[in-house]
Amino acid sequence: MAASVNPTVRRRRLGSELRRLRERKGLTAEEVASRLLVSQSKISRLENGRRSISPRDVRDLCQVYGVEDERVIESLMTMAKESRQRGWWHAFGDVPYSVYIGLEAEATVVRNYESLFIPGLLQTRDYAEAVVTGMQPEVPAEVVDQRVNVRLARQARITTDERPMRFWAVVDEAALHRQVGGNKVMGEQMRRLLEMSELPHVTIQVVPFDIGAHPGMTGAFSIMSFPESADADVVYLEGVTSDLYVERPMDVHRYTVMYEHLTAVSLGPTESRERITELADAYEAERPPGV
Structure with a gap:
């Protein structure tokens, strides 16, 4: 893409x-x-x-x-x-966070932490529609469809057979329990996570509830790394009205250390898959997760 x-x-x-x-x-x-x-x-x-x-x-x-x-x-x-050329995402019209999409499209490694919902690169269509609609209820249906289509198109960076991006996702367990779209949607979303976690270039870790306070409680962020040495790492922080791109080496280093702490306190990849499987079974049986 x-x-x-x-x-x-x-x-x-x-x-x-x-x-x-x-x-x-x-x-x-x-x-x-x-x-x-x-x-x-x-x-x-x-x-x-x-x-x-x-x-x-x-x-x-x-x-x-x-x-x-x-x-x-x-x-x-x-x-x-x-x-001054136009990226592929411009074909979808006026897209928010287009700067981020441009950086992500070139990145070879993206380390993402999410606390409230499933990372966009791992979302199903139904889950993505429910997220966009719930977060921005005033947005017309055609705009919701546009934004969901862009999100799904971005996923080609990790599903392609050619030069796939290395994606490392650390997700707070709270995001797995938040029932976005209902049991059916959540069950399908959990199965998608399990499917994506089997890819050799995708790692998914869950920050369990019982870990208590942790560095990621300040909010979600992504660290992007690029193939050219001239392109330094960038940290992306999404805002309601504007986005922040952190590029100063000292600040990027702080987020990198924070991410290392998050991976250390999270469940390992195998344990994370086990936790996600439990949740998938619960959603599919339409019973409260953890019961």
């Missing part, structure tokens, strides 16, 4: 290179903005990859940074052109 050229990753990589050139020149973003008669926020958005950049912008910045090697300039301008 990933496009041959990923515009989100290209923007991020280009922004990182432009930041490196600016810092090598000893200039602040404010100084660059002043020279180009643009806002400082524009320079910041270009450097963090949250805004597309034109080849003309690249050439102007290269002049300010004293870049004279035409091969370097041409390479950066090519990246700028590629960063």
Whole structure:
């Protein structure tokens, strides 16, 4: 499902290179903005990859940074052109968290922690529809369908036979007990988890109730790693009105350590499958889980 050229990753990589050139020149973003008669926020958005950049912008910045090697300039301008292309997800229309989808489409490893519901990459259609409808009851049916279709399309990153993504999911047991969509939907969702856990590149661990307080109680997050060494890990935090992308190495390290703690206190993969099987049996028998 990933496009041959990923515009989100290209923007991020280009922004990182432009930041490196600016810092090598000893200039602040404010100084660059002043020279180009643009806002400082524009320079910041270009450097963090949250805004597309034109080849003309690249050439102007290269002049300010004293870049004279035409091969370097041409390479950066090519990246700028590629960063303005449209990813596969744009075919679905205006999709929320499109930046995240672009990063996920390129990631080779995603470590995800969820506390309230099943990770999107592991959801069935019925479960996904119930989640979207329940979380956003004001959204029209056609928009719900659009968002569910995008979510299912994203799953190709772990179901494809070619270069599948390594997916590690740590799920709080509370998410397995929350009856989204009813017993039938939950029973099918538990069976999907068991099916996906058999894939060699997918690991699912459950944080059991009896572990008590744990580091993940601050909220859900994902850590994405990429194939190119130039693309540093990114931590994604989903918000109601906006999303947060954590990229500072020190902050990413803190989330990485937090994830290691979560995997340590969780049930192992085999024990997790046993717990999920118990829940699947309970839902299918239409009795309260744990009874």
